Amino acid sequence: MEQEAKRTKINFGPQHPSTHGVLNLLVEVEGDTVYSAEPHIGFLHRGFEKLAEERRYIQFLPALEKGDYVAAFAWDDLYMALLEKALGIEIPRRAAAIRTMMNEVQRIVSHLLWLAAFGQDLGQPTVFLWSFREREPFINLFEEVTGGRLHYYYSRPGGLKRDVSRDYLDRVIAAVAKFEERLSELEAMTTKNIIFQKRTKGVGILSKEDAMHCGVTGPVLRASGVGEDIRKSDPFLMYPHLDLKVITRNEGDAFARTEVRIEEMKESARLVKFLARTIPEGPVMAGPYSETASEKWPDSMSMASMLKVFGLSIPQGEWFLRHESPRGEIAMHLISEGGPKPYRLRLKSPSFCNLYAFSRLAKNTKIADMVAILGSLDLVFGEVDR
Amino acid sequence: MAVFDITIIIGAVLLTLFGGLFAAYIGLLERKLIGRIHSRYGPTMVGPYGLLQTVADAIKFMQKDFFVPKRADKLLFIVSPVFLTFLSFLLLSYLPWGNFSFIVSQYDLLIILGIVALSPVIILVAAWASNSKYSSIGGLRAVTQILAYEGVLFLSILPLVFISGSFSLAEIISAQKNYWFMFSEPFAFLLFLFAVIAITERQPFDLPEAESELVQGWLTEFGGPFFAVILLGQYIMLYVASFLLAALFLGGWGGAFGWIGFAVKVFAGVLVFIISRATYFRMRLDQLLDFSWKFLVPLGFANFLLSLLIVYTSL
Amino acid sequence: MEIRIVEANNLRNAATELKQSGFRLLLVSGVDWVQKSNTYEALYHFSKVCGPDLVLLKVSVPADDPKVPSIADIFGLADWHERETYDLLGITFEGHPNLARIFLPDDFKGHPLKKDFIAYKRMLPG
Numbered sequence: 001m002e003q004e005a006k007r008t009k010i011n012f013g014p015q016h017p018s019t020h021g022v023l024n025l026l027v028e029v030e031g032d033t034v035y036s037a038e039p040h041i042g043f044l045h046r047g048f049e050k051l052a053e054e055r056r057y058i059q060f061l062p063a064l065e066k067g068d069y070v071a072a073f074a075w076d077d078l079y080m081a082l083l084e085k086a087l088g089i090e091i092p093r094r095a096a097a098i099r100t101m102m103n104e105v106q107r108i109v110s111h112l113l114w115l116a117a118f119g120q121d122l123g124q125p126t127v128f129l130w131s132f133r134e135r136e137p138f139i140n141l142f143e144e145v146t147g148g149r150l151h152y153y154y155s156r157p158g159g160l161k162r163d164v165s166r167d168y169l170d171r172v173i174a175a176v177a178k179f180e181e182r183l184s185e186l187e188a189m190t191t192k193n194i195i196f197q198k199r200t201k202g203v204g205i206l207s208k209e210d211a212m213h214c215g216v217t218g219p220v221l222r223a224s225g226v227g228e229d230i231r232k233s234d235p236f237l238m239y240p241h242l243d244l245k246v247i248t249r250n251e252g253d254a255f256a257r258t259e260v261r262i263e264e265m266k267e268s269a270r271l272v273k274f275l276a277r278t279i280p281e282g283p284v285m286a287g288p289y290s291e292t293a294s295e296k297w298p299d300s301m302s303m304a305s306m307l308k309v310f311g312l313s314i315p316q317g318e319w320f321l322r323h324e325s326p327r328g329e330i331a332m333h334l335i336s337e338g339g340p341k342p343y344r345l346r347l348k349s350p351s352f353c354n355l356y357a358f359s360r361l362a363k364n365t366k367i368a369d370m371v372a373i374l375g376s377l378d379l380v381f382g383e384v385d386r
Numbered sequence: 387m388a389v390f391d392i393t394i395i396i397g398a399v400l401l402t403l404f405g406g407l408f409a410a411y412i413g414l415l416e417r418k419l420i421g422r423i424h425s426r427y428g429p430t431m432v433g434p435y436g437l438l439q440t441v442a443d444a445i446k447f448m449q450k451d452f453f454v455p456k457r458a459d460k461l462l463f464i465v466s467p468v469f470l471t472f473l474s475f476l477l478l479s480y481l482p483w484g485n486f487s488f489i490v491s492q493y494d495l496l497i498i499l500g501i502v503a504l505s506p507v508i509i510l511v512a513a514w515a516s517n518s519k520y521s522s523i524g525g526l527r528a529v530t531q532i533l534a535y536e537g538v539l540f541l542s543i544l545p546l547v548f549i550s551g552s553f554s555l556a557e558i559i560s561a562q563k564n565y566w567f568m569f570s571e572p573f574a575f576l577l578f579l580f581a582v583i584a585i586t587e588r589q590p591f592d593l594p595e596a597e598s599e600l601v602q603g604w605l606t607e608f609g610g611p612f613f614a615v616i617l618l619g620q621y622i623m624l625y626v627a628s629f630l631l632a633a634l635f636l637g638g639w640g641g642a643f644g645w646i647g648f649a650v651k652v653f654a655g656v657l658v659f660i661i662s663r664a665t666y667f668r669m670r671l672d673q674l675l676d677f678s679w680k681f682l683v684p685l686g687f688a689n690f691l692l693s694l695l696i697v698y699t700s701l
Numbered sequence: 702m703e704i705r706i707v708e709a710n711n712l713r714n715a716a717t718e719l720k721q722s723g724f725r726l727l728l729v730s731g732v733d734w735v736q737k738s739n740t741y742e743a744l745y746h747f748s749k750v751c752g753p754d755l756v757l758l759k760v761s762v763p764a765d766d767p768k769v770p771s772i773a774d775i776f777g778l779a780d781w782h783e784r785e786t787y788d789l790l791g792i793t794f795e796g797h798p799n800l801a802r803i804f805l806p807d808d809f810k811g812h813p814l815k816k817d818f819i820a821y822k823r824m825l826p827g
Contacts, residue, residue: 010519032527032671042804049789050813123589123668129424195590195667212750215726215778227751234753320702320746320755322727331727333744346730346744356781367523368670385804 007035014043020117020374021381023355027362027370034370037362039355044385052345057083057312058157060345065151067349068383071110072151073102073142074325080155081236082321082332086314087157089287093238093280095159100238101275102142102154104268105172108179109138110326111261111268118258118375119190122199127189134182137175144168157312158287169276176269176276183265191258200254204361204373207252214357217350218328219260220377224252230324242271254376261378264326313340327351327378349383397488398479405478409621410440416660423664443614450610455517458607462515467612470508471619477501477626482555482639496553498630499540502585506532509604516607524604527671531591534678535584541686542577545693546634559638568635573689575635577682579658582627584674586620588659590666591674628655702755709760709769712745716772719747719756726772729782731790733816734761741767741792762792771797789814 012025022043028035048067052060064079065072077099084091091099112131119127139149145164146152154161190196206216211224221228229246231239247263249256283290289309314336322331328350335344354377362370414429414436421428429436454463479488480498491497506529513525547553549571550561558567568575584591605616632638632651639648669677707715716726727746734740745758760769771794773780783794784803791812794800802809811818 008519029523032523042802042806045804047813050818119667123592124666126420126424126664129426133425189665193667195669198673199667199670212725213777215776233751234748320757322748329727331746333728333730333746335732344730344732346728348728348746352781353778356778366670366672368668 012037020379022385023374023379023381025370025374027367029367032366032368034362034365034367036359037370038359041355041381041384044381046386048347048386049345052342054341056310056340057314057342058309060342061153061155062151064347065153066382067347067386068325068327068330068351068380069150070113070380071106071326073106073154074323074330076152076155077103077237078321078323078325078330078332080157081323082319082334083157083312083314084287085321086317086319086334086336087287087312089158091159092282092284092286094163094282095284095286096237097275097279098160098164098284099155100242101172101272101279103237104272104275105138105141105176107268107326108176108265108272109135109142111265114261114326114378115186115190115258118372121371121375122196124189127186130182130186130189134179134186137178141168141172141175156285156289156309158289159283159285163284169279172276173273176272180266180269183262183269187262191255191262197255199368199372200258200376201251203254203369204365204376205251205253206357206361210357210360211252214360215353216328216357217353218324218326218378219257219264220328220354220357222246222248223256223260225250228329230322230329234322236321236323238275242274244271254372257376257378311340313338314342322348325350327380327383328354347386349386351377351379351381351383352386355379355384394488397483401478401483401488402475404483405475405622405625406618408625409618410444412624412656413617413621414440415656416663419657419660420664423661447614447617448611452611453609455607457517459515459517462511463607464612466508466512466515467608467616467619470505470512471615471622473501473504473508474619474622474626478622481626481629491554493553494555495543495547495558495634498626499543502539503536505585506536512608513604516604518607520606521604524606528587528604531587531671531674532585534675535581535591535682538577538678538682538686539581539585541683541690542574542581543634544686544690545571545574548690548694549697555633555638559633559640562637562640566635566637571635571689571693573685574693577686577689578631578635580677580682582631583659583662584678586623586627586659588624589663590669592668624656624659625652628652628659631655631658702757704757704759707758707760709762712758712760713770713772713775715758716745716775719758720775723750723752724748724754724756725750726776726778729772729779729786731786731792731814733790733814735764736816739764741790743769743786743792745772767792768795769793770795771800773797788812791815 007028007030010027010029012027014022014024024040024043026038026040028037048063051063055063061076061079064075068075112135116128116131119125119131142152143149145162145168146154206220206224208225211221211226216224217228225248227246227248229244230236231244232246245267247260247267249260289312314334316336316338318333318335320331320333322329324330329348330350331348333344333346334342337343358374358377361373365373417439418428418436429439432439432442454460477498480491480494509528509532510525513521513528516522546558546561546567550558552558605613608616629652632648632655636651636654637643639645643650705715724747727748728744730744730746732742732744734742740761740763743760743762745760747756747758748754762769769792771779771783773783773794773796780798781803783797784800786792787794787800788802788804789812801807805813
């Protein structure tokens, strides 16, 4: 047909400045209009689930954090919580509070990175640099206590590797307070900037029915009107005791998703300040592996305690746990036949679910809009491909 | 006659040098200023305070491979970027430099506009000669954008021409004796700003070069020396745009400020362009075109008629 | 978490019933039980929308003919998850609109998540 003869199929990616990682989009274009965009993934597939079967439980943790490399703590926390559930260990309240606080700081850091990448896609490197500037204090704080800026390995089965000092918590509060002031600058650059609004309002509208059908999670789902937040629906750690506001919007466009994430950053900031002030005293590890906490250093560095954690073995059974990462709902299903290695460890990644919705959203849009939609979904390809 | 020729030749050489140096140092200023807006330093390593950065970049570009894609039209591929930059330098030669100008004409503004109107054709040729999908999409976008904003450009300048009664830059400047046109023709000023940013393809109207979407748009296939030449041409256009802004709307070199004041005005124009680059997101093509055809062009006509009315009723 | 064992031919009914009771699909997975009971198992995790209730449907299929009906039209999310399970484990989903490999190249031979697929030339110590 003559109409279709004018359309060309272009490859966007896998190497492309604006596909956030390795994504190949097979796009059918005519002029500036995109008729369909089919995502091809798998370029970053590292076989995590197969890896998990070949590794002892504690050995898999570093590999797991490389999945979602932007919000590594959320997965770190989920995995350890799953192991604790399987072993029947109850972590001390101090550890739960610190983990919750770190989760929320991770949420701020991850949303800032998303904002940076999104602004860059829409053509404004200023937002990129300002967001990265805002991330620095938090990443330095992470590094101070966990040793890593992007990957932490902070949780242990039974609690946390290392305790935090009162002084550290005061500095967290100070950093968050400064961030809250600066957030208004970022908002002025984005949600209050007229060109940003024109580029994102009405773009990539995901209706409530489509959102439920495609199974999207996280801020994308909340921006389409469904108030599903695992921290509220199926709470974990200290969330049952926290008064958390679930932020939703009804429009379902890219602007709504931006607003949801920015409001979530504000909410997380508030929670971090609250948690940092009210962390209960107490030990930071409980259970049979608590010698490996560095309170007991240098004993914790002894061969015996290391071997004990390496030898962690889970009895036969299956367990399932889900948490809320900055991207959405993360979950793990563990099937164990006894022994130090899992029989099957299944990971659910929110970016994978959100990317599925993309092929629906990108029909009959403009190229520029397609890029904006892809950016607004907050995809991390380590997580998509596992 | 011989003396006349030598003056022209020396002047041409100096002008080319000026063009090159301007492009180099304004490019550096842009990078450093935008860097500061971004909370970072910008180039600092090469030379004291990074002053030799553009020299290093120029050398880098020139020593790169002279690469013409296999299926590209070789002659047009090589000629079109050079011709585009030639057009920019041609524009430069119509602008006065102090009291000296190469070409003095009663219609110099009109000729400048005419040369500017040639650029979309050359861009189209360059894009077509590249023979690549990204280039053709970028080329079509660039041409659509420039054509939309040329109308706005002409409409913004028309009232000035009628008020001052001439197409000559010198006479337009002397017509601003009492008030700068920025104040007496504010709408024309706004229209001119938008038009000029769109025609020089600077942010927020840089869709044809949208890095995050189409690699580099119509410039995609031009690497190394070609890219340096195109970049040079673009910075010269920036100078021409700032010059026109200062001459047409900020009182030019007349009045109390003279030529030094004029240099400051040109610099202010350049700053406006640099800061708008750091602050605004890229507009989508159809939004850009809507803005032009549905808002700016009607505004331009209305402004022009209003200005005519005011001029003829007060005479 | 409620675990239900479902027959393959009853899967679509169970899924539709769950959808109507306000559940949403979380995950579709597969497990290789070939060495233990000569079967594959497909797992379907559901959760109540905005609630903590969880339901897990397990469907067992024989190893020599691992076919499960697809629920991709009931729950759009199942589309890619079923492709992933097919890609990595070899379970075929009947009625799926586009059952192609999703992570691995189209000409890849074998299904890596199977227990008999040796992924490493050298096993890790311990």
